[in-house]
Amino acid sequence: MTSTYAVLSEGLEKRFGEVHALRGLDLAVPQGTVCGLLGPNGAGKTTALRLLTTLLRPDAGSARIAGHDLLRDPAAVRRRIGVTGQYASVDGELTGRQNLQLFARLHRVRGPAERAGELLDRFGLTEAADRPASTYSGGMRRRLDLAASLVRRPDVLFLDEPTTGLDPASRNRIWDAVRELTADGTTVLLTTQYLEEADQLADDIALMGQGRVAHTGSPAQFKAVIGARVEVVVTDPDFLVKTAAVLDQLTGAEPSFDHERRAVGAVTRDGTLTLPRLVRELDAAGVPLLDASIEPPTLDDVFLRLTQEEERAA
């Protein structure tokens, strides 16, 4: 049933000299869905994307993209994909319009000028259309990058950290564009550092660690795994251990120390711990509390928790 998957990879490996960047990447992205590839820096996300978009050749393994074999028929794969990322961008010395016309021409789109005009309009770039792309703001540049990947509607769109460093308004525009595309049946594989982005866009998340997919699941499944991040700052460093004991009791997770800031952190198993209860318990234990907070987990928290659980299970 390979045809139901827009991206299907098995055991993809890639070495760069000593560095084993990918150690067997298995991915299965059903057609018409959005898959979020998450993971800390160095987990192999970008390498994975570069392999799947024909920019790098794997040392081992195989993959099919939109039904075409990545290694045997890269030209057919290139006809079906769109790629946007820090590496696959636009020509800064050309204007936005010239860029889109060039890519439309290379994609054999009929009426490249009209297509460029449509896309500029759709991404709110008409006013800046005749300025060199190098003068664009970060958000405009990213929109132009995305528009350039859509001159012909791709079957599979690869996005490498599409919103990193963007303000919320620009980020929302990119998200809206991705949602529109998937509504039209395009499959999207995106890498991101932000759990929230995956939460907003992805049907499935693949969490990468050390060159392979460590966990897969829906955003809801991921959130169920992890609660919130608790941090407590005390006035007297002598109380750090006692604070840690209280946090251990409340969260059931191993606390981590930040001696410089006189802080203890821990990640809860669920979302039931409230701030008043945390403060009451610490106060009852006689901890000289300076600050306490409960925040949504970061991707690192999720990753740490999942790897900790793996170690415990082993």
Next chain:
Amino acid sequence: MSTLAHDGNAMLGRQLRRIRNNPGLLVLTQTMPITMLLFFGYVFGSALAMPGAEYRSFLVPGLLVATAANGLMTGMFQAAQDTHRGVMDRFRTLPMSRAAVPLGQAGADLVVTAVGTVPFLLVGLAVGWRIEGSALEAVGALGLLLLFRFATAWAGIFLGLLTRNEEAAGQLGGATFILPLLSNAYIPTEGLPGWLRTLAEWNPISAVTMALRDLFGNAPVPDGAAWPVAHPVAGSLAWCAVLLAVFVPLAVRRYARGER
């Protein structure tokens, strides 16, 4: 092949649009050979045994070819610069001919060279250089010049893709200015010691320079020259064929490989 023509044409358009958007560099590179013609022609010319006007006639074909050989430097620098542009990887993910990107660069370089040759020739005419052969021969000379430029541009593109480093390419490219110094571009080779003369006359620049002097009717083939200079047109065509046969496939393969 039609894919290559279509994509190559699109990439040629890209390069020419980039130059049009940013013409400052173009003006700078085009004034360089004119400055050299005036400098060499009047400063060095006054110190040579050859009369000044005769030396300037001798120098015009030499500088044309020396400037054409700069295709090596320009090609190298641009290709190295381009490897760091994000757009290169987008090209590699597009369903386009793998040869189109280097072809577009070499093609645009050719157009720029052809246009830049005009003001240089006008200054040449002003300082006493003349076309003394037939019009057909003069057209042949210019064709040969452009063919040589096209060949050196491909060699430069390959080296640029190989170094992938703008600074290294800039340094290496700067060093290419010595190539015409070891040829007949600025001086007659007859006066050189035997081994040095052989070396200079096997320099591709010498064959093409001699071909231009011959076709423009500016100077006769010297006695006892090495084969490429003794048969300058055939020698030039052979050099261009060798350069293209070696560097076109190398550059295309290197480009297609990317960072694998």
